[in-house]
Amino acid sequence: MPTADELYKEGVALKDEKKYEEAVAKLQEAYALNEKDTLPLHAQVQALTELGRHEESIAMAKKIVDLEPDDQFSYIALSRAYVRAEMIPEAEYAMMQGQQAQMRAQAQKTS
Numbered sequence: 001m002p003t004a005d006e007l008y009k010e011g012v013a014l015k016d017e018k019k020y021e022e023a024v025a026k027l028q029e030a031y032a033l034n035e036k037d038t039l040p041l042h043a044q045v046q047a048l049t050e051l052g053r054h055e056e057s058i059a060m061a062k063k064i065v066d067l068e069p070d071d072q073f074s075y076i077a078l079s080r081a082y083v084r085a086e087m088i089p090e091a092e093y094a095m096m097q098g099q100q101a102q103m104r105a106q107a108q109k110t111s
Contacts, residue, residue, distance in 0.1 A: 004033035008040050011047075020047040038064050038074075045077050054085035065097075072102040 002010070011026035024047045031040040041064050048057035061078035068074045075098025082091035 004030045004037065004040075007033065008037070008043070011040060012043050015043055015047045015050075018050070020051045023047045024051075038067055041067075042073075042077055045081055049081055049084045054081065057081045058085060058087075065094075070101050070105050070108075072098040072105070074098070075101060 007026055007030035011023045011030055014020075014023035014026055024044055027040040027044045027047065031037070031044075041060055045057050045060045045064070048054075048060060058078070058081045061074075061081040065074045065078055075094050079091045079094035079098065082088070082094055
């Protein structure tokens with residue numbers, strides 16, 4: 001049985017080959033095996049966006065933000081999903097939230 005990491009790598013390879021449906025399925029399997037690792041979710045956001053499944057992509061990006069609220073890259077994923085869905089005010093707000101997350105993270109390092 002493949003590991004979560006192996007499934008993730010297969011999913012990313014499929015995504016890079018523009019086999020987005022297959023990539024989403026493989027990345028879902030990877031995440032199911034290790035729900036602490038959000039990398040499969042990030043890759044799914046990209047694949048879903050390429051498929052034009054913007055609502056699903058945004059929902060997945062929001063899940064990443066919920067799982068990692070202090071990670072600026074979570075908000076970047078959300079902002080990019082909004083941009084691709086042509087939801088620019090939402091994208092700008094997500095980017096602002098990402099900047100705030102970065103400031104919080106820096107403040108925690110210095111305290």
